[in-house]
Amino acid sequence: APVEKTGAGGGIIAKDVLGNPIPAAQILVEVPGSRALVAGLGGEPTYLIVKEDHTLDSIGILDNCTHLGCTFPWNPNDQQFQCPCHGSRYAPDGTVVRGPAPLPLKIFHVAVIDNRILISPWTETDPRTGEKPWWV
Numbered sequence: 001a002p003v004e005k006t007g008a009g010g011g012i013i014a015k016d017v018l019g020n021p022i023p024a025a026q027i028l029v030e031v032p033g034s035r036a037l038v039a040g041l042g043g044e045p046t047y048l049i050v051k052e053d054h055t056l057d058s059i060g061i062l063d064n065c066t067h068l069g070c071t072f073p074w075n076p077n078d079q080q081f082q083c084p085c086h087g088s089r090y091a092p093d094g095t096v097v098r099g100p101a102p103l104p105l106k107i108f109h110v111a112v113i114d115n116r117i118l119i120s121p122w123t124e125t126d127p128r129t130g131e132k133p134w135w136v
């Protein structure tokens with residue numbers, strides 16, 4: 001499916017696996033602390049975080065391990081993303097807890113506008129490192 005452009009800094013509307021836009025309301029009813037996987041920029045799997053107040057966290061995280069690119073689940077018991085390929089573990093914000101992953105997970109801006117979820121590139125300072133993002 002063609003990428004839906006919004007004109008807002010290269011952002012796109014979050015979609016489901018079938019390519020249909022996901023209403024924000026559908027994600028926001030999930031259990032607080034949930035990580036919802038959506039198709040984000042370039043169709044790449046992206047985790048959205050449902051906060052305690054049933055709003056979305058303004059940072060989304062790419063489901064792509066910085067070691068060799070595996071996808072990985074969120075482990076709610078350990079409060080970590082845990083890569084099944086070689087055992088890398090990441091904190092809720094995507095920073096590395098245990099290697100071999102060499103870098104923090106890529107992040108995106110997430111915003112809800114009129115029940116749509118807008119995902120756009122993160123190009124400024126990485127708040128986790130205080131440095132320019134490694135992916136820019």
Ligand code: FES
Pocket residue numbers: 065066067068069070083084085086087088099100101
């Ligand atoms: Fe995730 Fe190797 S690809 S640990």
